[in-house]
Structures are given as structure tokens and as C-alpha cells.
Amino acid sequence: MQNILQIAAGQIGVQELAGEADNPVIVKYAHESGFTQVNDDETAWCSIFVNWCCEQAGLQRSHKMNARSWLYVGKTINKPYAGDIVVLWRESPSSWKGHVGIFLGYTKDRNHIFVLGGNQKNSVSVQAYDASRVLAFKRLMASQGLEVPKPLLTLGSRGNEVMKLQVILIDLGYDCGAVDGIFGPRTKEHLSAFQTSENLKEKNGVYDEHTQKKFQSIY
Known part of the structure; x- marks a missing residue:
């Protein structure tokens, strides 16, 4: 399997088409x-592109279209290497808007960073960004081989199936705490947050067949 840099670099030059095409x-x-609801190249697609690259590379994904969703995926690091993910703010640090791409390196004066990403000047390209705009650097883990647990799991459940649930929640960016096989209040809280985010039928923090099917569509 290619690494994320090889995958992304192979797409350099892909760009939006002018007009209605x-x-x-x-x-x-x-x-x-x-993101099957997207059928155009005008929707902001920087996070879409990073999700696609990570899917091809077998890495964790945000599964969301907004750039700042990547703040909750992977491990936050202070010393990035080429291939790590970088999240930047747009308009202001407190805005909901952002940009996400793949970190390549710093300029010699370290005032700017080089980013390989999508929706950069309407294309997959390498661009320089002011380093002061960085919100976080993120290092991703492999997401292959995750097992979807069997329902029904609820508050108080224990065992291997709960551990599988906790690993998947963490992989999806929901910090449910230690992977200890104990379905406690924190696991319930973050499972409910996932169910709400995905607009599932039940959003009560109980791991049921509907949530299982959603996990299976992801993994």
C-alpha cells in the first residue's frame, strides 16, 4: 500500500472545471x-480530499467534510514530519472555518509551511501558508483491521465487544477514555454524540443494530 504522500502527490494537477461542468x-x-451527497466540484473539498487519501492509505479519517473535524482525529504533535496532517484556521482562530492538508515542511525561516492538499487554488497542489495559522498538527494511526462489535451493548456492559466499540469511537475522533472493556458513562456519552452526529434512529448511547450497520458502512 502506498503512503499518504505518494497517494496525494499522484493527484497533483486535478482541478475544478470552469463553468457548469x-x-x-x-x-x-x-x-x-x-460523501455520496456531493455531486459537484464547488463544494469545499479540502477535507474530502484528505479523507480520500487516508482511505487509500489505510489511515484514520475524520469522516466529515469540515476541515476542523480533523482536530479530533489522531494524535496532536508539536514536531511534525512530512505526511502528518495540518489543520489551519480561516478568517479567524475562533471561526468554524478552516483548511486541512498534508504537511510537507517549513520554509527556511519557519514563518511558512508547505501544504499538499485539495481545494488549494481550486486544485490539488502544494501551497505555502503562514505558520501562525496552524491550529494543530495531527499524526494518524492505521485504521485497518478494526472489528465492528456485536450488539447489544449498554451502560454496565463489559468485555471484548465493549473494547472493540471503544477502539472504533477513538478511531472516529470520540475520546471515550481508556480502552478498558467497561461501558461506563464516558463511553455512553461519546457513543450518543456519534449517533447524534450521524442522525441515527436512536441517540441514547445504546449500541444497537442501527449503530452496528453504520459502523459497518464505515469499516
């Missing part, structure tokens, strides 16, 4: 990442 490659990034 839409680049089918950009639409493919969205559909293959699970």
Missing part, C-alpha cells in the same frame, strides 16, 4: 469517502 475525479473523491 464538474470534474468527475473530485466527485469521485467525495463518493469514495462516503
Whole structure:
């Protein structure tokens, strides 16, 4: 399997089409990442592109289209290497808006960073960004091989199936605490947050068949 830098670099030059036409490659990034509602190249697609690259590389994904969703994925680091994920703010640090891409390195004076990403000047390209705009650098783990647990799991449940649930929640960016096989209040809280985010039928923090099917669609 190629690493994320090889995958992303292989897409350099893909760009939005002028006028009413839409680049089918950009639409493919969205559909293959699970965003089947996106059928154009005008929707902000920086997070879509990073999700697609991570899917191809077998790495953790945010499963969301907003750039700042990557703040809750992987491990926050202070000394990034090429291939780590970088999240930047747009408009202001407190805004909900942002940009996400793949970190390549610093300029010699370390005032700017080079980022390989999508939706950069309407294309997959390498661009320089002011280093003061960085919100976080994130290092991702492999997400392959995760097992979807069997329902029913609820507050007080214990065992291997609960551990599988906790690992998946953490992989999806929900910090449910230690992977200890104990379905406690924190696991319930973050499972409920996932169910709410995905607009599932039940949002009560009980791991049921509907949540299992959603996990299976992701993994």
C-alpha cells in the first residue's frame, strides 16, 4: 500500500472545471469517502480530499467534510514530519472555518509551511501558508483491521465487544477514555454524540443494530 504522500502527490494537477461542468475525479473523491451527497466540484473539498487519501492509505479519517473535524482525529504533535496532517484556521482562530492538508515542511525561516492538499487554488497542489495559522498538527494511526462489535451493548456492559466499540469511537475522533472493556458513562456519552452526529434512529448511547450497520458502512 502506498503512503499518504505518494497517494496525494499522484493527484497533483486535478482541478475544478470552469463553468457548469464538474470534474468527475473530485466527485469521485467525495463518493469514495462516503460523501455520496456531493455531486459537484464547488463544494469545499479540502477535507474530502484528505479523507480520500487516508482511505487509500489505510489511515484514520475524520469522516466529515469540515476541515476542523480533523482536530479530533489522531494524535496532536508539536514536531511534525512530512505526511502528518495540518489543520489551519480561516478568517479567524475562533471561526468554524478552516483548511486541512498534508504537511510537507517549513520554509527556511519557519514563518511558512508547505501544504499538499485539495481545494488549494481550486486544485490539488502544494501551497505555502503562514505558520501562525496552524491550529494543530495531527499524526494518524492505521485504521485497518478494526472489528465492528456485536450488539447489544449498554451502560454496565463489559468485555471484548465493549473494547472493540471503544477502539472504533477513538478511531472516529470520540475520546471515550481508556480502552478498558467497561461501558461506563464516558463511553455512553461519546457513543450518543456519534449517533447524534450521524442522525441515527436512536441517540441514547445504546449500541444497537442501527449503530452496528453504520459502523459497518464505515469499516
